[in-house]
Amino acid sequence: MRKPWMRAALLAFALLVVPGHASAAKIVVDAGHGGSDSGAIGVNGLQEKTVNLDIARRLRDLLVQRGYEVVMSRNTDDFISLKGRVDFTNGQQPDLFVSVHANSYFNADARGAMVLYYDDAYPQSSYPASEEMKALTPESRKLAQQVLDAFVQTTGLENKGLVPSAVYVVRMGTVPSILVETAFLSNAADAELLASDSMRQTMALGIARGIEAYISPQSNVFPDLRGHWARDAVLRLKAQGVVEGIGGRFEPSRMLTRAEWATLLGRVFDLPVAKPAGSSCAGDGTVTGGVYGDGGGSCGAAGAGAGAYRDAS
Ligand SMILES: [Zn+2]
Structure with missing residues (x-):
């Protein structure tokens, strides 16, 4: 003895x-646009950058409540380049990246939610992806699907589906990455929803639930x-x-x-x-x-x- x-x-x-x-899963929440870049302008005058930041902050709070570590690429009305957002994210070494946007289309009838991700099955020669993102296609697709499913179920918005995309922030990173188009500012009904505090909260909840379905906050394995x-x-x-x-x-x-x-x-x-x-x-x-x-x-x-x-x- x-x-x-x-x-x-x-x-x-x-x-x-x-x-x-003790470490928790780490998420980078990216509010699209900002500063001199307003993003889309709604039929009701809403600026996309403002809506994005508000939903992103709500998402951050919901994720933190669930036990995630969250960092935001911007928490003020400032311009950050797309490369700046990806460089920031790569430096953070998170588990995943989610960018929050609102949509706009010339046809004002278009409405609903969609989730963008990079898919190596649809490469665009003019917009090559990082090697990491090519390999991460299955993970990004899985994350995108789970967030879309939870988002549509939580908000009741029309499901516009997954969109393989070559947008910079989902193409050039090193972790599973998605871009959520919450609703259409170019559609009167959707724009009204985007103006609503309670609907913004519900949208943030939908994204949080999708992230939770993809990765547990205690996923420190x-x-x-x-x-x-x-x-x-x-x-x-x-x-x-x-x-x-x-x-x-x-x-x-x-x-x-x-x-x-x-x-x-x-x-x-x-x-x-x-x-x-x-x-x-x-x-x-x-x-x-x-x-x-x-x-x-x-x-x-x-x-x-x-x-x-x-x-x-
Ligand atoms: Zn946008």
Whole structure:
């Protein structure tokens, strides 16, 4: 039995070397236009930049209430270039980017909500996307669909669908990105809705619900995979117990060791555990402290680093 001070020292050491799990999913909320760029002007005189900022602030508040970390690309009536918005977002290293806009069209009958995202199935040669955004097409599409679904369900607005788009802010970033066109300022009924405080709040709620459907606020699993193209696949493997990470991180760019590769094979193919001669239970110790070495032993060996294989039972 160790002395109490020794146990305390070991506990303190463990707390220091094992990262906590306090980080929340991080969202960049982007209010479209601003300053000298008014955006669309509504049939009722509303300026799009003003509507966008108000809905974006409400969205920020709702997301913060839900436990997300939120940063806004602008919180004042200032002009920010499209590149400035993307550079800001890349610097923040968030989990996702959502831009808030209101629509306008020459046909005043057009109304409803749509969500824009970059889709590599519809590349436009004049508007090349970042490599990251090309790879992130499935994630951006999934985010766009969930936000559109929640938005339409919450607001009751007409569903104008998903729109694969080459607009700069959804094309040049490094994380799943969408642009929400809330409603049409060029349509009298929609413009009236956009002028309403309660409807702006409802719109913000719809976007927040969609984001929540896409990513949990407590989604702090492998923060070093935020925005990474392999994130979805890695999280699926984690859910199935194939990968574990180390210290709460995944370290996606480092090389596998032979022990980790063997562990992966064992888990994926559910291989039986080999028992050395003379031992009734020796399923631990094959992997120590590796990226995938926290799976528990099939002989019941506990603790980090024990167990080459997942329990087959
Ligand atoms: Zn706009």
